[in-house]
Amino acid sequence: MLATVMLIESHWLSLPASAIAFYYYAVFGVGIVLAWRFHSSRVLYALLILLLSERALEFFSGARQVPATGPGRIAFEAITFLVPLNLLFLGWARERGLSAPVVASRLLSIFLQSVFVAVLCRPGQISGFALFEYSPLNPHWFRWTNLSQASLLAFLVAGIFLLIRFFEIPKPVESGFFWSLIGSFFAFYSGTIGRTPSIYMATAALTLLIAIIETSYSMAYQDELTALPARRAFNEARLALQDPYALAMVDIDHFKQFNDTYGHDTGDQVLRLVAGKLAQVTGGGKAFRCGGEEFAIIFPGMSLEDAMQHLERVRESIESSSFHVRGGDRRYAPRKNDRRKAQVRRGRLSRSLSPRRGRGAVSVTVSMGVAQPTTKAREVDAVIAAADKALYRAKANGRNRLEAAD
Numbered sequence: 001m002l003a004t005v006m007l008i009e010s011h012w013l014s015l016p017a018s019a020i021a022f023y024y025y026a027v028f029g030v031g032i033v034l035a036w037r038f039h040s041s042r043v044l045y046a047l048l049i050l051l052l053s054e055r056a057l058e059f060f061s062g063a064r065q066v067p068a069t070g071p072g073r074i075a076f077e078a079i080t081f082l083v084p085l086n087l088l089f090l091g092w093a094r095e096r097g098l099s100a101p102v103v104a105s106r107l108l109s110i111f112l113q114s115v116f117v118a119v120l121c122r123p124g125q126i127s128g129f130a131l132f133e134y135s136p137l138n139p140h141w142f143r144w145t146n147l148s149q150a151s152l153l154a155f156l157v158a159g160i161f162l163l164i165r166f167f168e169i170p171k172p173v174e175s176g177f178f179w180s181l182i183g184s185f186f187a188f189y190s191g192t193i194g195r196t197p198s199i200y201m202a203t204a205a206l207t208l209l210i211a212i213i214e215t216s217y218s219m220a221y222q223d224e225l226t227a228l229p230a231r232r233a234f235n236e237a238r239l240a241l242q243d244p245y246a247l248a249m250v251d252i253d254h255f256k257q258f259n260d261t262y263g264h265d266t267g268d269q270v271l272r273l274v275a276g277k278l279a280q281v282t283g284g285g286k287a288f289r290c291g292g293e294e295f296a297i298i299f300p301g302m303s304l305e306d307a308m309q310h311l312e313r314v315r316e317s318i319e320s321s322s323f324h325v326r327g328g329d330r331r332y333a334p335r336k337n338d339r340r341k342a343q344v345r346r347g348r349l350s351r352s353l354s355p356r357r358g359r360g361a362v363s364v365t366v367s368m369g370v371a372q373p374t375t376k377a378r379e380v381d382a383v384i385a386a387a388d389k390a391l392y393r394a395k396a397n398g399r400n401r402l403e404a405a406d
Helices: 001-007 017-037 041-061 070-093 100-120 147-169 172-187 195-221 229-240 254-263 266-277 304-319 336-352 378-394
Strands: 244-250 286-291 294-300 323-324 361-363 366-371 402-404
Touching: 017 041, 017 195, 017 378, 041 070, 041 100, 070 100, 070 172, 070 254, 100 266, 147 172, 172 195, 195 229, 195 286, 229 286, 229 294, 229 378, 244 266, 244 304, 244 378, 254 266, 266 286, 266 294, 266 304, 266 323, 294 304, 304 366, 304 402, 366 378, 378 402
Parallel strands: 366 402
Antiparallel strands: 244 294, 244 366, 286 294, 323 361
């Protein structure tokens, strides 16, 4: 977006009308198709709003410059006020997919807003909605823009809250909504219609299109629960490995018991705790979640002996991290027999997990097996199998330990 602003405002960007039209409709077309394909209703309706708003403005103005009065001016004031509010709503709304009720409600919203603008811009209308023309501040302060003070306020409020939303949920779509707001502002602020606003509006749509692509990539290559690279990323990383390297397999001790005793929500907290520690591994190691309670760490260009030092540090870091269990009693509260079984399980589990001082605090531990390429295990799959065997040996020897492959 910043690059687009610099190119346009410096007049470096000189493209034929056909190229701009292709860019405009290609971005919106591909964006709408991908948003539909990935069931991203928020992005889909944001793209429709951006597209329809510019088309409506062009229809009511009928010129390259928004007129000072009349239906064209009224449409400009209404559209530039409604667009940021729509982006703000969609940016904060929960993703609800493309079910029939959701599609109907949001299409109805777009239809009602379109009717509202059309009624304001009926033939012969000179003045618009009083709110859009309200100017409590000195108009000379805003001579740099054609936007009304109400529209500027709408953009400012939307920008602040979309930025807050991004810091609260730093994901591609949340970022995309903020930058699409910036793009639509630059498309509207001069009050012109044609080449430059179309480029800005298409770039606003492009930020949402990129957000969809980044989100789909994250879904494929990043584990949503732990934020570690997922199994697919591990499979691709291991294909690029070249000798020397070390590879470790990691497993959380007694995780199934922990899940059965305290519930899946608590189990998820344990997974996030362990993943956070593994992500901090030193020595250039990279951690992956392979599935369930199993993780892998790759050390490119490192020998087994050197990797073991870094693995031992992260194992000790996990062991020393006290985990506080909350809400475990409530999971088995409904039935007396279940409560008795849960108490037995918690007793066994607390002994195996080394209870810490403080009520409900336990120590989570991991077992590790590490291997490197050898004359007997040269291929990556063979190295992984050797690391797995070392991991099983670590569990058989009492857990909470690191074992090297033979």
